[in-house]
Amino acid sequence: MSENIANLEEQFNRRIANGETIEPKDWMPEKYRKQLMRLISQHAHSEIIGMLPEGNWITRAPTLRRKLALLAKVQDEAGHGHYLYSSAETLGISREEMYDQLLQGKAKYSSIFNYPTLTWADMGMIGWLVDGAAIINQTTMAKCSYGPYSRALLRICKEENFHKKQGMEIIATLIASGLKGKEMVQESLNRFWWPTLMMFGPHDTNSPNSAEMMKWKIKLKSNDELRQRFIDMTVEQALEWGLTIPDPKLKFNGKIRSWETGEIDWEEFNRVINGNGPCNHERMGARRTAHENGSWVREAARAYEEKQRLRNISAA
Numbered sequence: 001m002s003e004n005i006a007n008l009e010e011q012f013n014r015r016i017a018n019g020e021t022i023e024p025k026d027w028m029p030e031k032y033r034k035q036l037m038r039l040i041s042q043h044a045h046s047e048i049i050g051m052l053p054e055g056n057w058i059t060r061a062p063t064l065r066r067k068l069a070l071l072a073k074v075q076d077e078a079g080h081g082h083y084l085y086s087s088a089e090t091l092g093i094s095r096e097e098m099y100d101q102l103l104q105g106k107a108k109y110s111s112i113f114n115y116p117t118l119t120w121a122d123m124g125m126i127g128w129l130v131d132g133a134a135i136i137n138q139t140t141m142a143k144c145s146y147g148p149y150s151r152a153l154l155r156i157c158k159e160e161n162f163h164k165k166q167g168m169e170i171i172a173t174l175i176a177s178g179l180k181g182k183e184m185v186q187e188s189l190n191r192f193w194w195p196t197l198m199m200f201g202p203h204d205t206n207s208p209n210s211a212e213m214m215k216w217k218i219k220l221k222s223n224d225e226l227r228q229r230f231i232d233m234t235v236e237q238a239l240e241w242g243l244t245i246p247d248p249k250l251k252f253n254g255k256i257r258s259w260e261t262g263e264i265d266w267e268e269f270n271r272v273i274n275g276n277g278p279c280n281h282e283r284m285g286a287r288r289t290a291h292e293n294g295s296w297v298r299e300a301a302r303a304y305e306e307k308q309r310l311r312n313i314s315a316a
């Protein structure tokens with residue numbers, strides 16, 4: 001490493017240690033840039049793919065009010081994808097490159113969206129569990145060291161809070177509607193509980209990226225710490241509703257808000273993140289079709305840009 005780079009790296013580490021925010025034009029180690037591109041683009045892809053399982057229920061929402069709320073929620077997710085792609089672009093990667101990585105299966109997106117949404121209760125469950133898990137992770141990362149990502153997360157978290165509440169309201173309404181409604185919620189919880197715990201990633205001891213990301217304050221809490229925080233909060237909400245967490249090993253460990261669980265099925269996790277979950281092929285197929293169907297928009301935008309460029313040249 002040249003002396004100059006070593007000095008820059010030392011200054012950078014000092015800024016991180018002082019809690020300063022790193023902005024796009026600041027010097028940063030190449031690996032910091034690469035980690036952020038990976039993280040933010042995966043997050044952006046998750047928002048866009050995450051529109052599919054809920055989009056599936058827009059035409060079947062039980063009332064007009066529910067349809068409007070679900071439509072707004074799915075549109076919010078598209079907005080989150082756009083802020084996040086813009087935020088990753090500040091690191092020197094184009095949106096087209098990120099889309100290509102996703103469509104070629106080189107970039108990941110959250111495992112949770114590879115599970116099907118089979119009943120209306122799943123719309124409540126996604127709001128309560130999936131958005132709830134995302135909030136726990138993202139409110140922490142909203143204090144991360146990279147300015148454009150932390151600012152995007154601040155706004156995203158506000159909207160995710162609304163998503164979580166609308167999900168909880170769907171669940172509360174189903175439960176209040178009587179036994180059939182409660183059974184529907186329980187059946188949905190049975191399917192979504194473990195996949196939601198997988199959203200937080202592998203155990204800390206098996207997480208290859210965590211140490212480096214924590215050193216640079218991209219991540220502020222580890223996968224296991226955040227998962228535990230989610231479990232402690234959510235188990236109590238489930239009990240309050242009279243629901244059963246589908247984990248025979250679940251145990252209150254005697255401290256306030258502290259629950260021990262059984263082990264996640266890591267084979268299933270690895271299958272899903274490597275492209276072989278219940279809906280991976282369907283989700284990627286839908287994304288590829290949407291991309292192909294949008295090609296005329298990209299062509300029109302390019303033609304317009306070229307026309308403007310020629311006009312500017314002739315005006316100069």
Ligand code: 3HC
Pocket residue numbers: 038039042043044046047050077108109110111112130131134137198199200201202206207208209210213223273
């Ligand atoms: N789904 C898919 N891939 C996962 C995963 C999951 N649940 N958990 C881990 N992985 C992948 C990692 O991306 C990494 O793969 P890579 O090296 O090929 O990129 C590998 O498994 C090893 O995991 P690590 O723990 O080392 O990875 P990270 O340190 O990046 O931590 C993470 C994983 C906690 C998911 C982290 O990436 C993260 O916090 N991401 C930002 C938030 C995010 O992406 N959230 C998506 C949730 S859904 C959402 O927000 C939509 C909303 O509408 C609900």
